[in-house]
Amino acid sequence: MIKARKKQVTLLLLSALMLLMVAFPVNASTRTLSGDIGVHDPAYIVESGITWVFSTGQGIQVLYSSNGTTFSRGTQVFASEPSWWSTYVPNHTKLDVWAPDIYYYNGKYHLYYSISSFGSNTSAIGLVTCTSILKGDWVDQGVVVSSNSSSTYNAIDPNLFADKSGNLYMSFGSWFAGIYVTAIDKTTMKPTGNSYRVATKSGGIEGSSIIYNASTGYYYLFVSIGTCCAGTSSTYKVAVGRSTSVFGPYYAKDGTDMKNGGATVIDSGNTQWVGPGGQDVPSTSLIVRHAYDATDNGAPKLLISDLYWDSSGWPYYN
Structure with a gap:
């Protein structure tokens, strides 16, 4: 009788543990990275087993890794400025390029990026393509979207994504009137129509990234809210909302439309990693x-984490 009861208790404990593992996966992890991981506004892709990370910096900075955890710095994309940059952004600072985004489509890698001057919406999003990142046969494709002091939006922080049917779109925007989404022509890989506002937030919103999750049936709009670029004084947080349509409305968990400031924070940082x-x-x-690494004078560094989804269809990571 005692053995039977012990066995029953053991089974109950195991069942409870399994339920906890389902609710809070023990394998939710952030990779341990090494090498050169200095980065700001990273864009991630894998080509033939090599992990590539493009980021803000001189001529678009490039990191690469053969194992996905140990990184080295590669050759920057631009050695000199395309002539059209000074036409759209006269006050642009030489080869300073912001917030790239990489997308593979139709046999080519499409690298979108932005040029601007801090605090201004005289900005432009450009496109450069190649057939192989390793080969580095980059070809300038010119301007994609631009803005100026009379524009409501700011043409920076591009993100290309596909809807559930394979149609292409781009989200972009920073502060000013917030985040916008526009359809992308599959031939030119540039906008083909109007841009629609999907999110605003007082105190700062930018860095949009949209993805469709077929398991939940929602589009998820990830954004950075708050302020960046001040080391450990930065107030960035990663937030998200979701929608059943590419053009929204996107709602936070509490039901607030992201166009009205809604945003569900999923990462506000910790004592070491400030302003994610x-x-x-x-x-x-x-x-x-x-x-920003508080143990290294607030240097911006790369973080890569597994992304999980709870039973209500909301993303999280540790």
Whole structure:
């Protein structure tokens, strides 16, 4: 009788443990990275087993890794400025390029990026393509979207994504009137129609990344809210909302429309990693971002984490 009761208790404990593992997966993890991981606004992709990370910096900075955890710095994309940059952004600072986004489509890698001057919406999103990142046969494709002081939006922080039918779209925007979404022509890989506002937030919103999750039936709009670029004084947080339509409305968990300031924070940082943001969500199982390392004078560094989804269809990671 005692043995039977012990066995019953053991089974009950095992059942409870399994339920906890389902609710809070023990394998939810952030990769341990090494090498050169200095980065801001990372964009992540894998080509033939090599992990590539493009980021804000001189001529678009490039990191690469053969194992996905140990990174080295590669050759920057631009050695000199395309002539059209000075036409659209006269006050642009030489080769300073912001917030790239990489997308593979129709046999080519499409690298979107932005040029601007801090605090201004005289900005432009450009496109450069190649057939192989390793080969580095980059070809300038010119301007994609631009804005100026009379524009409501700010043409920076591009993110290309596909809807559930394979149609292409781009989200972009920073502060000013917030985040916008526009359809992308599959031939030119540039906008083909109007841009629609999907999110605003007082105190700062930018760095959008949209992904469709077929398991939940929702589009998820990830954003960085708050302020960046001030080391450990940065207030960036990663937040999210979701919608059944590409053009919204996107709602936070509490039901607030993101156009009205709604945003569900899923990462506000910790004692070491301050101001997480500039995120890229390359798949429903991965999120890549930067944060400021409090143990290294606030240097921005790369973080890569497994992305999980709770029973209500909301993303989280540790």
